[in-house]
Amino acid sequence: MRLSRYPINTAKESPADAEVISHKLMLRAGLIRRLAAGIYTFLPFGLRTVRKVEAIVREEMDRAGALELLMPAVQPAELWQESGRWEQYGPELLRLKDRHERDYVIGPTHEEVVTDLARRELKSYRQLPVNFYQIQTKFRDEIRPRFGVMRGREFLMKDAYSFHADEASLAEGYAAMKAAYTRMFQRMGLNFRAVRADTGAIGGSASEEFQVLADSGEDAIAVSDADDYAANLELATTPAFDGRRAPPTQALLKVATPGTRTIAELMALLQVPAARCVKTLIVEGAAGDVVALVIRGDHELNTVKAQKLPGVATPLRMATAARVLAATGTAPGFLGPVGLNCRIVVDHAAAALADFVCGANEPDVHLTGVNWSRDLPEAQTADLRSVVDGDPSPSGKGSLTIRRGIEVGHIFQLGRKYSEALKLTVLDPAGKDLTPLMGCYGIGVTRIVAAAIEQNHDDKGIIWPEPIAPYLVLLVTLNHERSEAVRAQADRLYATFSAAGIDVLYDDRDARPGVKFADAELLGIPHCIVIGDRSLAAGKLEYRNRRTGENSEIAVDEMVAEIRRRLGR
RNA sequence: CGGGGCGUGGCGCAGUCUGGUAGCGCAUCUGGUUUGGGACCAGAGGGUCGGAGGUUCAAAUCCUCUCGCCCCGACCA
Numbered sequence: 001m002r003l004s005r006y007p008i009n010t011a012k013e014s015p016a017d018a019e020v021i022s023h024k025l026m027l028r029a030g031l032i033r034r035l036a037a038g039i040y041t042f043l044p045f046g047l048r049t050v051r052k053v054e055a056i057v058r059e060e061m062d063r064a065g066a067l068e069l070l071m072p073a074v075q076p077a078e079l080w081q082e083s084g085r086w087e088q089y090g091p092e093l094l095r096l097k098d099r100h101e102r103d104y105v106i107g108p109t110h111e112e113v114v115t116d117l118a119r120r121e122l123k124s125y126r127q128l129p130v131n132f133y134q135i136q137t138k139f140r141d142e143i144r145p146r147f148g149v150m151r152g153r154e155f156l157m158k159d160a161y162s163f164h165a166d167e168a169s170l171a172e173g174y175a176a177m178k179a180a181y182t183r184m185f186q187r188m189g190l191n192f193r194a195v196r197a198d199t200g201a202i203g204g205s206a207s208e209e210f211q212v213l214a215d216s217g218e219d220a221i222a223v224s225d226a227d228d229y230a231a232n233l234e235l236a237t238t239p240a241f242d243g244r245r246a247p248p249t250q251a252l253l254k255v256a257t258p259g260t261r262t263i264a265e266l267m268a269l270l271q272v273p274a275a276r277c278v279k280t281l282i283v284e285g286a287a288g289d290v291v292a293l294v295i296r297g298d299h300e301l302n303t304v305k306a307q308k309l310p311g312v313a314t315p316l317r318m319a320t321a322a323r324v325l326a327a328t329g330t331a332p333g334f335l336g337p338v339g340l341n342c343r344i345v346v347d348h349a350a351a352a353l354a355d356f357v358c359g360a361n362e363p364d365v366h367l368t369g370v371n372w373s374r375d376l377p378e379a380q381t382a383d384l385r386s387v388v389d390g391d392p393s394p395s396g397k398g399s400l401t402i403r404r405g406i407e408v409g410h411i412f413q414l415g416r417k418y419s420e421a422l423k424l425t426v427l428d429p430a431g432k433d434l435t436p437l438m439g440c441y442g443i444g445v446t447r448i449v450a451a452a453i454e455q456n457h458d459d460k461g462i463i464w465p466e467p468i469a470p471y472l473v474l475l476v477t478l479n480h481e482r483s484e485a486v487r488a489q490a491d492r493l494y495a496t497f498s499a500a501g502i503d504v505l506y507d508d509r510d511a512r513p514g515v516k517f518a519d520a521e522l523l524g525i526p527h528c529i530v531i532g533d534r535s536l537a538a539g540k541l542e543y544r545n546r547r548t549g550e551n552s553e554i555a556v557d558e559m560v561a562e563i564r565r566r567l568g569r
Numbered sequence: 570c571g572g573g574g575c576g577u578g579g580c581g582c583a584g585u586c587u588g589g590u591a592g593c594g595c596a597u598c599u600g601g602u603u604u605g606g607g608a609c610c611a612g613a614g615g616g617u618c619g620g621a622g623g624u625u626c627a628a629a630u631c632c633u634c635u636c637g638c639c640c641c642g643a644c645c646a
């Protein structure tokens with residue numbers, strides 16, 4: 001494409017409401033334009049990258065044997081009522097009425113539609129397993145859309161749904177998808193991890209997220225430095241308390257700690273590290289009672305883990321101050337496990353402590369030199385906290401680091417949630433009804449574009465990974481208005497690359513060199529050829545590599561071959 | 570939904586406190602000079618100051634209501 005015929009300008013400044021680098025660069029480089037909150041137009045440059053991502057996704061899905069189809073964005077409410085999600089999904093589901101006052105939704109996901117399709121088409125176990133996928137526009141009315149297309153309300157998603165006769169087949173299909181996803185993200189040149197994820201309300205036995213590592217990511221993940229263990233912080237674990245702890249060396253002591261309610265205040269007053277203190281959190285129990293959760297002072301309660309504990313209310317609710325007073329006789333700030341008259345669950349790390357500090361269940365008093373067994377009974381232990389940097393990996397090898405990630409893919413073993421709700425059955429070999437198991441597999445196509453930029457940029461602009469670059473080669477002419485030779489040479493190269501099917505962008509604008517170089521860097525095309533009188537006089541052209549910064553002179557006659565060599569084609 | 574902030578040419582902002590009839594940079598257009606890292610000179614177009622109502626001789630500026638956007642949090646898979 002010739003830039004002189006492209007009407008979208010780049011910008012030196014980015015709009016004030018853009019926060020993360022990918023959003024700023026996408027606006028400045030003219031990849032997207034905002035239409036409404038979380039709703040964006042993809043301009044030609046942006047769309048080209050979207051299409052490249054789609055092509056890779058499609059190739060790998062097809063290779064894995066999945067079948068592409070295209071389902072409607074607008075879906076009748078009846079299906080959602082049948083699955084129960086009309087009530088469950090909440091305000092994120094965009095609902096609308098047609099002219100006959102019939103209810104519809106704009107699909108945030110397609111389990112209902114694909115299961116409806118399956119129950120109409122699939123009759124026999126012989127048709128299983130099968131995996132249907134599509135690349136299609138989704139709408140989720142996010143509470144807070146942000147970061148451009150990273151968390152938009154309307155976005156492109158690849159969603160796939162597999163149907164299986166038994167668990168073994170589901171596990172096989174799931175593994176095939178995991179392998180396909182791994183290949184896709186590798187091909188896109190992304191630095192990512194497959195991380196174990198909470199299955200949440202959807203349930204099911206396995207779920208992994210594909211997280212692109214980036215500081216701006218909205219998810220926290222724990223990554224092992226010694227093997228491939230990686231998990232969402234929501235469920236990352238570290239080895240449990242093994243029963244060994246240091247012997248007591250201090251006597252149990254009551255100390256006056258007036259007004260000292262926080263761990264930070266306690267550390268300052270008693271000159272003890274937070275890791276030697278415990279905090280006692282009172283949460284609502286499932287039976288109308290309360291449960292005390294004991295965590296080391298430097299650790300954070302993990303709500304996902306805590307609410308999975310038997311006897312704890314779901315969702316997790318902290319007890320009110322009044323409830324705490326009624327149950328313990330004292331107010332939050334001076335609670336401790338010693339002599340506490342309710343169910344106590346202790347985090348493994350807190351259980352491993354000796355000579356620790358805690359509240360005395362009396363106002364303005366704490367205990368020091370507290371030891372399990374000696375001063376209070378051993379209590380039930382559990383994994384209650386979020387792991388922190390440096391915790392040992394649960395695999396026993398290496399330690400964990402907390403990283404930020406952008407979730408670009410998520411694979412699930414769904415089980416029979418939707419096949420049961422929508423009464424999908426096929427006949428088994430004995431002629432009996434069989435309710436298939438399902439898996440679902442999502443990829444945020446437009447989010448990948450933003451995630452790729454988060455990971456591939458410098459202070460000048462985007463640095464596209466070759467496989468998803470909107471163009472592979474950029475031709476930049478310098479002062480072609482004054483040089484017929486420059487223009488002719490550039491035109492020839494443009495024709496050559498075009499004929500060879502190599503995506504080439506031709507900056508043939510009547511602009512000054514500085515403008516063209518700045519835009520070249522902003523747009524981030526991997527390979528740039530500069531055609532100017534100066535080098536042309538010596539029979540050379542200039543080659544610039546956006547990623548490595550390489551800047552070399554190559555003979556005119558060799559340039560095309562050199563580019564092809566670098567592109568491997 | 571709670572808290573905070575912001576709405577002034579396409580973009581970035583000043584002007585608001587202390588009312589006096591809208592300005593700067595970028596971008597765009599015209600002419601000229603320039604030409605290997607976002608040129609310079611001269612000129613031009615473009616804004617009912619988010620919207621509605623009110624106060625006032627006079628409102629971007631003060632008051633009321635309202636809409637939109639952004640940030641933090643809660644919520645959500």
